[in-house]
Amino acid sequence: MTTPTADLPPAADQTPNTEPNRARRRSGRMRVLAVVAAVVVGIAFAFLAIRTVGPHLYAGTVLQGDTPAPALEGLVRADGSSVDLADYEGDVLMVFFGYANCPDVCPTTMATAAQAMDSLSAEDRDRTRLLMVSVDPSRDTAEYLETFTSFFHPNFSGATGPVEAIDSAASQYGIFYQLGEGEDYTVDHTASLMGIAPDGVLRIVWPPEVTAEQLAGDIAELLG
């Protein structure tokens, strides 16, 4: 490649404004532009290479092993269908155990997850969903959970079921929960978000304080 300065035309004010000179000037400018473009593309590739080669540092705790995520058996959605994790294959599914009367933690987590959705590429967003499993089945109907979750993002939905099914799911996912007392009781519950990878493996656990940016970064990485 020739250096850009070698073919630069003389400064305009010293050059007679003849037709050949104008043509030469144009071709000189084209060359400068080509070199600048090449440099820009080169830098962009270098950045991409660094990002691709460098390992992604997950904000969540990555789980080892290839055991498929526990099935969430016996849980139903608003439309009456049973939860089937096979429906989410090829996607990232965030799983959260919460309840609709939860004033602070659950709406905050939903809002954070929704912000993460917004910062994903359209393609990744289409492949990312969230399922909120109720830890308060006596107050949460599947219909209401659906209203609650979809308020935050259309890809979010809810599931509930008999206490036995919820206890079983909670225990398999390492979730603690305990109902409080009184009419307006609150529920203590593990507020981690869990991520099932596109291959159906429970791959990652995010702490309650995870940020939208961290979540989006990890999800994009899980989607590959």
Add this chain to the structure above:
Amino acid sequence: MKRLAVLCCALAACGSSGDGDLVVRDPWFRAPPPFANTAAMYAEINNPTDVDDSLLTMGSPQCRSFELHRTVTSDNVASMEAIGDVGLQIGAGESLALEPGGLHGMCLGLDDGFEEGDNVVVDLQFETMGRVTLSVPIQRR
């Protein structure tokens, strides 16, 4: 945002006595989903005076009841503690943050039409400064 803070300062000044005023910055309710029963309010309360104060209670005509709560997260398990009658102390020159995942006002039994874009009248009762009335926006954040 700046305009909001100024507005809230003006409102706070109305409800306080003495030279120094408590400043309530950026109060907001997280917009609750339709039919929700509860909504959390957040704000930062600054006490630039040289007198200690305490936030004792909160109330709103648009909530059946209003409680001061603290979310405590331990080993990733979140639980809620009600703040008792003692209230939340805000020492002279100090600030108190009501923020997601921490201290918050909890409005229970929401009025109909508690929706994003609306404002909610909230009274804050302070031990020294007395009552401060705010108009708090309902927002998605």
